[in-house]
Structures are given as structure tokens and as C-alpha cells.
Amino acid sequence: METSALLGLALGLPVLAFAGVLMADQRQNLREAISLLCGGLLLWTVANLYQPALQGESVSLAWLQVMPGIELAFRVEPLGLLFALVASFLWIVTTLYAIGYMRGHNEANQTRFFALFALSIGCVMGIAFAENLFTLFVFYEVLTLATYPLVTHAGTEKARAGGRTYLMILLGTSVGFFLVAIAGTWLLAGTLSFTPGGVFPTETAPAVLSLLLVLYVFGVGKAAIMPFHRWLPAAMVAPTPVSALLHAVAVVKAGVFVILKVCLMIFGLETLKAIPATTWLLYLAAISILLASLVALRQDNLKARLAYSTISQLGYITLGALLATSAGIAGGAMHIVMHAFGKITLFFCAGAILVAAHKTEISQLDGLGRQMPVTMSAFFVASLCIIGVPPTGGTWSKWFLLLGTVEAEQWSLVVLLMLSSLLSIAYLLPIPLRAFFPRNGTTVPGKVMVREAPWPSMVAIAVTAIGCVLLLAYPTIFSRLIHAGI
């Protein structure tokens, strides 16, 4: 098949799934079959783009030109493909998980849920394959709007309040900063296309570039850099599969992906190194990592703790991008993958605990390991992946990030990375430990029955947890893309 047709297919399939799900409506099995089928096809499509992207073959697609120089156009490049690959794979897994969760939890409005889920993945494809900032911005905004009803799915007062914060911060930053930065880029460079090495003319004043960089980093609210991180904990009111989607696949990854791409292909590493704002933002990212970890330590609600952990981990990726060294970018891009697998497993587990044991707080988890051994083991593995120690893939991303920091000779950041790794151990590992080794004899007397979540959810958890481990052995699938991209 023509490669550009494949690209069109990758963008069209989720929309097709959206329409299909809406049409199937109440026929649950048909509806979920459509989701899974489209997910499978999408993965196949994206996987077929792997070789062309690796070999630097130009695969592009132009939809329409709004004005001269401003068009909706798409192009496959290695980093985007990496993002698309992760998202399309995890879509299938998350759908599988959601089937078990939504049915097991008797959620209302399931059709709307699955339909918007597909639409969100469609937006992710748009973001991943966007040829220019304009296209990217459009899909970025649609993604916010498409996920809003998912966040407020419960429809309660609390859900709506959370949704409000979610919309307000994401739309506010994107319109207030991101769009302004894009306009500024257009004015300075005369193009919005992503170009390796950057688009700005060399004589541009560093002060102006600094301002633009600040606008970009704050404007991409989805990257949740402090102080624009509040939407993430607020969005925790969503059903767990949505949280998994937001945190691991679609929303936050779209955010850090944009930051990576802007650093690499709008500024270019050389320019990025030369402007003063990079250093300040680097320290801001570092503070974000540290503070979020500290806050995470104090959260008793499981999902809230995971949310703050996400903020902290996203800081790593932003930091990697801003280091402006190839190892830093590689680490950041790698962490998109590793964090995706780790965090999605953690959220899956949190959801499974809610469905099977109806527990939401960490202090209630004592002794749960006997009732849900598979879930809690998966939780343990995924925690290791986030922390970044063998036998999981997270090792690689943390390794590259460390290399990048050393390469950039940011010694204080090296210390910080060590420190925050310790902190992530402190906020993640106690959870499975508590479940398996309950404190001072709070075990439930008598024989505990093993009662796990519904099987589709368990399959999903197993897949992602095994994925975390396999990524240690086979990181090359992704690292080859990253090297081709840099």
C-alpha cells in the first residue's frame, strides 16, 4: 500500500471507530468489537510506517491550505511515529481494560465513553503526525475538548468542578501562551513547519527567543510543568481508564511530545543551548520534579499520589528536552515510552483495586496482596519501571537522562535526579509492600479468597506489566527511532 495512504488511514481509523461506536450504541459486544478491531488495524497501520520512518523516507499528506503558509498537513517522522506507536498499542490495551472496568463498575454512558476515547486517539495521531505547529495546535485543542466529557464522566458536582479546572487551565494556557508563541514563531521565522535544526534565523535576538521558549513551555499546559499542573490532580475524578488514558497515553504525552518537538525542530538544539531562558526553565522543571514528588509522598488517595507522580515524571521529560543534548532528548523520548507503560499499569491496578475491592486510599490496602496477588505484583513491577531500576525498561530512560545531564555538565541536576529517584522509591514502593506485608498484624483473619478484577482488565494489566519488563531487553524498537529522529 502507498505509504501516504497508510498515513491517511492512521488518521482516519479512530474517526471511523468513533462513528462506528456511536452507531453500535447499546449493542455492547459489537461496540467494543469495533473499538478493538479499529485499534488493531491502527496498530498495524502505524507499525507499517515504522520502516519508512526509520529510513527517512518522506511520507506526507496535505489536507487543505487555510492561507498561504498555513495548512493542515501531516508528515511521518521518527519521534512522531514513536508517540503514535505507543498510543495505538496502548489504545488496544486500554480498551480491553475499559471493557472489564466499565462493565464491572456498571458505569453509565458507556457509548459516549468509548466513542470519545476513539476520538482522543484520533487527536493523538493528528498531534504525532502534524507537519507544522498550526496542525498540531488544532489537534491539541480538539484533544482537550474531546477529553473534557470523559473527565466529567461521573456527572457529579465534584466531577464538574474538576472538569472546570481541567478546561480552564488547558484552554487558558494554550490560548494565552501557546497560540501567542506560534504567532510569534510565524512572525520571526515565516514558517510553522517542523524542521530539523530549527526554523529561526540565526540573527534572532536571544531575548526574543527566550520569551518564546517560556511561552511554549508554559503554553503547553498538558506537559503539566509547575505552576500549571493543577489540572492533573483535578482530573482524577475521571473513571480510571480515563485517568490511564490521560496520564499514560494521550494528554500528558501529547504535552511533553510537543515540548520535545518544539525544542528539537522549532528551536533546534544549538539555538536552544544558546538562549538564557533554557537554563531557568531547566531549573523550573527540576523544581517541578522535586516538589511534585514531595507532594506525592503526602497523598493517601492512590490516584492522587499517582497523579503527582505523573507531574514529577513529566518534569523529567521536559528536563530532558531542555538539556539540549542528544542524550537528553533521547532520554526524554525514551521516558515517553517507559513512563507510558509504567504509569498505565499503575492506573490499571488502581482501577482494578477499586472494582474488585472498592478501595481508593493507600491506608486501606494493608494485606490486599493476598486477595489480589496478580494486581499487586503488576503494581510492584510498574513501580520499578517508573523509578527506573532493572528488571524494567525504565532503567534506560533514566540512564539516558543521567547521561544527558552529565553531558550538559549540570551537576546540581545530577544530584537532583538521584534525589528524586529516591523520593519515587519512597512514594511508590510502600504501596505494594503494604499490600503484601501488612503492618502490625492487621491481616484479615481466616482464609482470604483470591478475587481479582474481571478478566479483560487482568489481561490488560498483564500485558502492560510484561511490557515493562520486555522493554529492558528490547529497547531498540524505540531507540532506533529516537536516533533516527535526532
Next chain:
Amino acid sequence: MLTHLPILQVILPLVAAPSCMILQRSRLSWLFTVLVSLAAFVVSALLLQQVMAEGVIRYSLGGWDAPWGIEYRIDALNAWVLFIVTAVSTAVIAAARTSIEAELGASRQTVFYTLYLLCFAGLLGIVATGDVFNVFVFLEISSLSTYALIAMGRDRRALWSAFQYLVLGTIGATFILIGIGFLYMMTGTLNMLDLAERLPAVESSTAVLAAFAFILVGICLKLALFPLHLWLPNAYSNAPSIVTAFLAATATKVALYLLVRFTVTVFGIDFSLSALPLQSLFILLGLAGVFVGSAVAIYQSNIKRMLAYSSVAQIGYMIIGIGISTVVGLQATLLHLFNHALMKAALFLALAGVAYRIGGCSLEQIRGLGRSMPWTMGAIAIGGASLVGMPLTAGFISKWYLIAASIDSGFWPLALLIVAGSLLSAVYVWRLVEAGYLREPQSGQLAAEPGEAPLGLLIPTWILVLANLYFGVETSLPVSVTEMAATYLLGGAP
């Protein structure tokens, strides 16, 4: 038939107005008005097509040639404005029936449609004619009928607003008349082209300068350019909803057309820019309008009032485009003329639907509207996005051209200020969205959930909304027309 199009454009609604009076039955007169508006729209579309294909159309009334008789001259600029006015009018009046029935009661409807047609005819006349005195006559026709239309608003404040507008509008019209008198005195002609030819010979005289000043201020009053905008918020917020939609989308546009016509065609851009520091004046006043208008809009709780102040701000953008006075700047103005007409008409029509179902449109009252009236609220949200200038909506295109124009001419800070102004508009649009989608309806406020607005109102609203989206993506028509108009105006070749 085709050769008579220019006069048909004006005479059709002008004759239709008294005929409408005869009809008496309110439904019938509505249908009649819709048909007339539609016919005018078809005429304007044909005119536009003809102008694009063959260039300027000249038409002498009654066969009397130009300096003696009245001449209608249609170039790309007025063809474009005629097209905008008739298109919006058709959409608005098609939506009018239910809303007018509810807000005016049975007895006054025929009068309303008659006045509407008069106003419509007046606006078209101003745009079509090539004779400055004719401009004044049509200006009075449209103004007088506008005062009456505004006074028909459902509470008594409408009377006061209409009176306020009457006083200021009359001052404006008188100023214009004085200016025209001076011009006639100095040149002995009322034809715009003749004026343009003869004025350079006498341009150093103080009488011409005075004429210029009078006409400028007069038009700016009608235009509601900051700080002469004080009549506008009251007039818009107290007029019947349909009238607001019509006026917001057409009346200020026509006044803006006059401003361009006088400064660029009649006086000539070189004279206009040298007689007064017009460039900096327009840019400064435009910016002041943008910031004051938007800032005040943020604090309004009545949505009609909020959008009225937003109109003051949007007029500011258009004035800035003229102030930049390059081809791209003028093009941005003309684009925004069109796009703003689209978005404001859509927004005010949606509000007409809200007022119809809920009986008012304050921020409190639209709480929870996203669930009870999803289509109407959707229209408000998309119209609002267009107002902010979000990509893929029409508003983005004109803002983008305006920014490009200011950069082209080296006004860097101006570009930044335009962006900052857009952020202010994002704030008040957000307040609308927040109230509609994110707030719970007030408890006990309504016994029954209000249903969706009637279809007759909803369909035209959504046609306008879709036009906002369509022209945000497919820009070839507006861009090519405005480019032609702007280069023609500033190119100097008549």
C-alpha cells in the same frame, strides 16, 4: 436585466417597504420580507460575480450621465459590502418570525417588517451609490428606521436608548451633511469620482480640511469608534434581539465602508494621511477601542451588553487595519468586516433563541444551558471561539491578516497588542462557556427545563455558525475579493 442590477439592489427593498405595509398579516409580511431579502442577496451575489469578472460597473440613474444625474458605481469594495449585508440580513430575517412574535406582540409586526425593509434599503443605498448627497439621504433613511426599530425593544429602556442614539446619530448625520455641503461649495460636484478628481486642486483650502474633519467625525459617530461609542451598548442591549443581530452585523459595517470610501476614494489616501495624523490616530483609537471595549465586556453580566462592548473592540481591529493603510492592512479590515458580521450575527441570533426560551440573557440565566439547549449553546461556543480568533474559525483568518499587516509595516508592538487584545476577548468568551457548560443551573429558577430554541431560529443560526467554520478553512472567496478590493482602492487606478 443584468445591466440594471445596481439599481435593483436598492430599489427592490425600497419599494417593498411600503408594499409590506399593505399586507397587514404578520406572517405574510414576514414571508414577504424574507423573499425580498433573498432576492437582494441573489442580486448582490450576481453583482459580486460580475465585478470580479469584468471590473467596475457604472450605472446612471434614469439615463442621466454622471455629473448631472446620480451614478451608482459598484467596485469590488461595495460589491463585497453589499454581499455581506444582504447575506446576513437574509439569515437574520429568516430567523426572525418566532422571536419577533414573542418580543413585539401581534399588532406591531407589520410595522416592524416595514421598518426593517426601509433600514435594509437605506443601508444598501449608502453602499451602492456613487453620489455623496445620495449617501446622506440613504443614511437618514436607515438611521431613522433604526431609531424606530430600537425603540420597539420590549422594556422601556429601549425608548431611552433609541433617543440617545437619535441624538448622537443626528449629530453625526448633520456633521456629514455639513462636510458634504463644504465639498459641494468647493468643487461644484457631488459625484464621488468627480470629487476625487477636483479635490486635489483645492485641497489646501481650510474649507476642504473642515469638510474632511466634519465627515470623519460624523462617520466615526455612526461607526461607534471609541470614544464615540457611547450610544452603542445601550442600543444593542435594549433593542429587540433580531434587531441587535441585524444592526451588529450590518450597520457598523456600512459605516466602516463609508469611512474607507471617503478617506480612500473621495479624499484620496495621500490627502487623508497628510491632512491629519490619521495613521497614528486610527491605530491609537483602534487600540483604545480594543482594550477598553474588551475590558468593559469582561465585567458585563448581560450578555447582549457584553457582546455590544465586544463589538466596540472589534470595530477597533477594523480601524487599526485602515490605520496601517497598506494593502494587507486594508485587506485585513475588509476580511474582518465579513468575518465579524458572520460571528456577531451567529452570536446574537443564538442569544435571540436564549431570550425566546428563557426570557432574558444574563450570565446567571444561561447557567446549565449546555444541557437544556445544546445546539444554541454550541452556536454560542463556536461563535465565541471565532470571536477570540481560534484557528479553524473565520475570526482566526482576519486576526492573522491583521497581525501580518502590522508586521509587514514594521509595527511590531502593534502585533503584540493585537494578540493581547485577543486574550481579553478570550476571557469574556470563557465566561460565557463557563456559565453555559460548567455551572449548574440555579435551583428553583425554572419550573420546567427550557427546550431547544425553535427550529426556525436554530437553522439560520447554525448556517451562520457553519459559515464561521467554513470560512475559517476555505478562504479563497473572501481573500480573493478583499485582495482585489484593497489593491484596487490603494492602487489608485480608477
